[in-house]
Each structure stands twice: as structure tokens, then as C-alpha cells.
Amino acid sequence: MPASSIRARVRAEMIDEIKAVARRHLATDGANLSLRAVARDMGMVSSAIYRYFPSRDELLTALIIEAYDSLGDAVEAADADCERLDLRGRWHATCRAARDWALAHPAEYALLYGSPVPGYAAPDDTIGPAQRPPLTLVGILRDGLEAGRIDPPPGTEPAEPLRDDLADLAQAFFPSLTGALLARGMAGWTQLFGLISFELFGRLNRTLPHRDAYFDHQTALMADLIGLPPAE
């Protein structure tokens, strides 16, 4: 064990360094990072990288999982910093945390939520970390329902056959979640993703200089739609 662990330790450090250099390249070169380039940066030969990652896609997968966890950490920490029953505060905090993380790590965000790489299929290892942000939003719904503090405004109700789909999916989260509320929560999650993507990918109108205020207002609209009570 002591002798073998020194090799294993060096190997783990090597993997970490490769991932760190690759993450740095990702920030500048975008999704098309080159194994040879990271190998050059590390003073190695390209073929040596393959001792640690069997392919470029495997390296990308490792970076994707790390990015999902980094985003999940940020979102969950922001949510945990709020009063449990301050539903609207938690909603805004999680949304802002996701946006802040995306603005700080644009290339990683593009890797997670941008167009999928053509030949690349995300392995199952990624679906767990990928669900952490939306699950945080579901947690807000759960706490709000338990406290009886969620009142969605009147509006379109899901009809068949969607009603059963939503009800089944809602039951998989927690029993008191209705399909109608789940749909509104998913609308909020979709809006959050769209807001960040538009801002990050440059599709936001240039005549909106106060982007923080715009983001907060648009997420507030979705909080209204979900039925989160106004902050007192």
C-alpha cells in the first residue's frame, strides 16, 4: 500500500493537473480543446495523455462532471444561505447563483448547456450532477407546499394527455406536488436557462445595459407565475 500509493498519488495529481490545464484551455479556445495543446503545456508528448484519459471525449466528460458539480455547489450553497421559508428569496438566490456561475465560467456553461458536440453522447455519470440545479428548484416548491405558501395565479391548466404525464413526473419528486405546479416550475427552470444562454451567447439586446436588473425582473416574473409569495 505505501509503495503503491505513491504511484497512485502521482497518477491522481497528474489527472488533476491535466484537468486543470484543460479547463484553462477551455476558457480560451472553447469546446474544441486539443489534447496535443494541453500536452505541450505540460511538457509532455501527446501520446502520454492517453495513459490518463483514453480519449478526448473522456477528458471532456470529466470536465463536464466537474462543471456540473461546481454549478451544483454554487446553486445549493446560495439556496442554503436563505431562510427556509423565504421562498422568493431562495428562488432569486438560486437563479442569481446560476447566472453568476455561468458568467464566471462561460466556456464550461457552453459545454453543459450549449449545443451538444456532434459525435459525443453524455454518459450516465453526468445525469446525477446535471440534475442538482433543477432539484434545488424542486426543493423550493416542496418547502413552499409543505408550508402552504404557494398560490399560483389563475391560468391555463394542463389537459389530457399531458395531465397524467405531469402528475406521474410530479409524484416521482414528492407526493404533494401537483402536475400544474410542476409545469410552472419547469417553466421557471426553462426561463432561467434561456435567460443565461441569451445573455452569454450575445443574443441580448445591447440597449439593455442593466443586465442584473433585467435578470432579476425576468426571474421575478417567473416567481409570480409559479406563485411564490412576495417578500414582506
Add this chain to the structure above:
Amino acid sequence: MPASSIRARVRAEMIDEIKAVARRHLATDGANLSLRAVARDMGMVSSAIYRYFPSRDELLTALIIEAYDSLGDAVEAADADCERLDLRGRWHATCRAARDWALAHPAEYALLYGSPVPGYAAPDDTIGPAQRPPLTLVGILRDGLEAGRIDPPPGTEPAEPLRDDLADLAQAFFPSLTGALLARGMAGWTQLFGLISFELFGRLNRTLPHRDAYFDHQTALMADLIGLPPAE
């Protein structure tokens, strides 16, 4: 003119054929299409392509503009097929048209609304065609306001400094558009983009088999948020 135009005609046909082959490759290989591959498909040598497109990015730009116009045509046609005062019908028709187009041309949609290509900056030729879909939505707002048929539900109002930004931007569209309504319209547009992206990029939960119904319901929620009157 007659003699020179035969040359120009052949050249124009060549450009069209290159774009057609490239679009075909785009559907299979995604964003990383190869000039050499399209040249091979046309029985040419790669360097010959450069007689018609100075770089791969120029070819991509041409495809992007064509795709924007194709999407714009579909959206505007769907909108024009509706009764002018059937605001909700127009909203659903345009949303469905955008989704149908995206599902029929996933690679082109990813090219337009996916993560930007790292070294590539969209030239100004693209911003005109790119604005056609959102401008169609603005047209629904304009007709609705002129007919006095839009009643947004109560909810968060934009505060300073966002209020002025939105008001200025709204004035640039048409005078009677308020900043608050514009923000709700932009939320609808953001939601539409997010819905399509989630479905296309495989982030939609697999337990929602009736995707058409889900899409219609979510866009109906946004119609409620905007204040489009219910269909009678």
C-alpha cells in the same frame, strides 16, 4: 452581358450546390463540417471550394443566414395564416412553427441558437434575419395593443434603472408598447427558445412522452403571463 452571364450563372449554381451539399453534411456531422468532405462529395478538390467561399467561416455564415431566413419564413407564414385579432392563436402558431422548424432542422437550429463557435463572430449580415422571429412576436403585441386586447395579469413591475431601459427599447419598436409588456414578451421569447433547446438537446425529462402537449401548455402559460386573451 450574355456571354459573361453564362459564367456568372454557372458560378451561382456552383455556390448553390456547395451550400446544398454543406447543408446535407451539417445534418449528419453537426457544426464541424469539413470543406474537404463537401469537396469530395462534389468530385472536386478541396482547394477549388476556396474559389467560391474564402473560408470555412464564410460558408458557415452563408448557411446561418439561409437558416435564419428559413426559420423566419416558417414563423411569419404561420403568423400570417391566423386571424389578425386571434392573438393567442397567433402566439401558439408562431411558437409551434419555430418548434417544428427546429425539430426538422436540428443541426441548423444548433448552429443558430447553440453555443457559439469559439473563433467565430457572427457578421452583421446575420442580425437582420436573426430578428425576424422575435419581431413576429412583437407584431402580435402591437396588434393586440392597438385593439386593446392585452391585459397582463398583476405582478412584478420593472423598477429603476431597468424601467428606463425597457421603455427606451419599447419605444424603438412602436410607441404604445410599454416596458413592462415588452419584458413579458421577452420572457415569452426566452421561454420559447429554452423549450426548444431543452427538447432538442435532450434535456427534457424522458417521462414526458406527449411533447407536443407539453410544449403547447408551456407556451400557453407564457401567453397567460403576457396577457393574451383566451380563445373564445
Add this chain to the structure above:
DNA sequence: TCAAAACCGAGAGCAGTGCTCTTGACGGAG
């Protein structure tokens, strides 16, 4: 303890990419 097994880095090599440059042939314009 000492040989066998596993691991590792370096290098060559293959097939592919975008792009540049030169060469030679063809066709329209004066």
C-alpha cells in the same frame, strides 16, 4: 530477494483537417 507484471513517457506514424501557393488549361473580351 528477485523475477514478472504493470505502468509510464517518448517517438514514429496514420488519416484527417483548414488553408496557401503554384501550375496549367480554358473561355470570354478587346
Add this chain to the structure above:
DNA sequence: CTCCGTCAAGAGCACTGCTCTCGGTTTTGA
């Protein structure tokens, strides 16, 4: 008919992901 512009072709450069082999080191197990 001659010139000039346009064209396809080919060679070549620098780059990519990836495979394989060759030595050298480290770890393991008998």
C-alpha cells in the same frame, strides 16, 4: 487572335485525434 481573368488540380504546411512500439521505471507476488 491575343490577352487576361477564372478555374480545377496538386503539392505542401501546420495542426488534430489516435495507435503502436520501444525502452525504462515502479510495483507486485512468489
